[in-house]
Amino acid sequence: MKPPIRKHRDLLGDIIALVASLERPAVLMEVCGTHTMAIARSGLKGLLPDRLRLVSGPGCPVCVTPVETIDYACQLAAELGIEVCSFGDMVRVPGSRSSLERYQPRIVYSCRDALEIAASHPQRRIVFIAVGFETTAPGIAATVLEAARRKIDNFHILSALKRIPPALEQLARSPRLSIDGFILPGHVSAIIGEAPYRFLAKTHRIPSCITGFEPVEILRGIRDLLLQIHSRRPYVGNEYSWIARPDGNLRAREIMERVFAPAPANWRGLGTIDDSGMALRRPYRRFDITSHYSYPIRVVHSPRGCRCGQVLTGILEPASCPLFGTTCTPVKPVGPCMVSSEGACAAHYAYGTRQPPAIRSRRPTPGS
Numbered sequence: 001m002k003p004p005i006r007k008h009r010d011l012l013g014d015i016i017a018l019v020a021s022l023e024r025p026a027v028l029m030e031v032c033g034t035h036t037m038a039i040a041r042s043g044l045k046g047l048l049p050d051r052l053r054l055v056s057g058p059g060c061p062v063c064v065t066p067v068e069t070i071d072y073a074c075q076l077a078a079e080l081g082i083e084v085c086s087f088g089d090m091v092r093v094p095g096s097r098s099s100l101e102r103y104q105p106r107i108v109y110s111c112r113d114a115l116e117i118a119a120s121h122p123q124r125r126i127v128f129i130a131v132g133f134e135t136t137a138p139g140i141a142a143t144v145l146e147a148a149r150r151k152i153d154n155f156h157i158l159s160a161l162k163r164i165p166p167a168l169e170q171l172a173r174s175p176r177l178s179i180d181g182f183i184l185p186g187h188v189s190a191i192i193g194e195a196p197y198r199f200l201a202k203t204h205r206i207p208s209c210i211t212g213f214e215p216v217e218i219l220r221g222i223r224d225l226l227l228q229i230h231s232r233r234p235y236v237g238n239e240y241s242w243i244a245r246p247d248g249n250l251r252a253r254e255i256m257e258r259v260f261a262p263a264p265a266n267w268r269g270l271g272t273i274d275d276s277g278m279a280l281r282r283p284y285r286r287f288d289i290t291s292h293y294s295y296p297i298r299v300v301h302s303p304r305g306c307r308c309g310q311v312l313t314g315i316l317e318p319a320s321c322p323l324f325g326t327t328c329t330p331v332k333p334v335g336p337c338m339v340s341s342e343g344a345c346a347a348h349y350a351y352g353t354r355q356p357p358a359i360r361s362r363r364p365t366p367g368s
Contacts (some may be wrong), residue, residue, distance in 0.1 A: 001163040011219040015035040016049055018226035021163055025051040027178060029171070029314050031164065032185030032344025033060035034213050040347035042215040048222075055314035058167055058267060059185060061132045062089045063312055063343050065160045066266045070095035072290075073129055073158060077103035080293060085114035086129045093336045096301065111157070118147075118155035127289045130157040135187040137161050137278055138252035141259035144284050155337075156289035159278055162265055164188050166276035167198040172204040177314060181207040181225035183218070186240045191256070193248030194236045201234035209237030210244050224236040259284055267337070269309030309334035311344050318348040325349060 030036055036056045038044060045054055058064045071095060074095055076082040084105040091101045095183065108114050112130035130140050139159065139349030147155045164185065171177060184197060189210040200206045211221030222238040238244060257280075265277025280288045305323045310316035318324055318337065328334035330346060337345035 011216065011223055012222050014045060015052070015219065015226060018223065018230055019049045019052045021050070021230055022226070025053065026180040026183045026226065026229055027053045027055060028183055028222065029055050029057045029179050030183040031059045031168065032183070032187065033056040033063070033340065034187065035059065035183055035211070036219065036344050037342055037347045038213045038215070039218060040351035041175070041283045043351070044218060051226065056311065057171060057314055058269060058312045060337070060340050060342040060344070061160075061162060062093060062340040063308065064162060064267045064269065065090070065093065065131055065336065066268050067096050067357075068266070069082070069158070069160050070100060071097070073100050073127070074098060074103060076127055076219055076293065080288075082125045082127050083117070084127050084129065085117065085122050087131060089176050090129055090131055092333060092339045092347065094334065096230065098201060099242045111140045115143050115147055115152060115155050119152050120151065122154055125154050125156065127156045127158055130159045130161050132161055133164050133185070134191045134256065135186050137260060138249075138256045140189060141255045141301045143288050144259050148284060153286065156287050156292070157280070158289050159280065161260065161278035162267065163262065165199075166273050167267060167270060168200060170270050170273050171313065172200060174313070178240065179206060179314070180229055181209070183221050183225070184208050184210040184236075186210060186212050186244055189240065189244035190246070191249050193244070194238060194246045198256055201236060205234050207234040207237070212240045212243065269312035269349065303334050306335040308345070309338045311337050318345040319352065321345070
């Protein structure tokens, strides 16, 4: 059962008091693009004390997809005539020469849509760009299992799937960052549970807390993190326990782990991280498009002036990028953080000047 919602005013009072009691200012990082957008849309940053800073991390799957993945997808469409299926956000992400939009990919709502296209057109090769974290991976894994069962061998994926815990390990170890607590992603945590995050407290002594996406839920997570910082007793908090259970979703994890194995992956802004990607296991390798068509993968740097990599690691605020709002806008984006609906730059562009909503107390009504 969902816990009773404490009033905004009480939560804010707790947060203000806790921040005032800290020896130094605190920096909290949200590691979920949905949190980034929710925080910007609701104006939460404007409600919080100056000594508490919220920064965005690599929680947008489209944003962390490196340029070479876009280039490979463009090469499949342009030179080999393969029909590429993609989520809408990926289509406009710039590659080193162009975006995928130039080659008119088919926009789909799920991996299953791409499978049905392949089933309907057995003479074509269909490739789905598999983007996401542990949230979308089980559904993609289930689709691969169905493709194997139905023997739809003209269906393939280009895996750009990522695993969140190894990225958190990289952030926790970074000498360039000083993160006092992590706001953990609710969607990912609903799949993997609490255990994969425990290294943050055990190894790095960094508090963390799983939260939902409503402003009150995010405030509860912030309060939990500040309590951990104040007591100097870090753990994995869970303010989203009615959705993200301690063990996660065992069935979803079993399907995901049956089809995918951890593999090295390149993250925009973080570089290559061991075991942070997902590669198809041997029984399903034939559905990996890269096993059929080799392409000289080369690491490509972001366009000159683009600071998406620094935004994704919390080093830079979006407005501090020299291209933000001038050369780079949602109409003509230079970097993926301005393209994606979960990108920090897109969120700041849309809501950066928004004032926090007024908090009004409710007078009790008769019988309440």
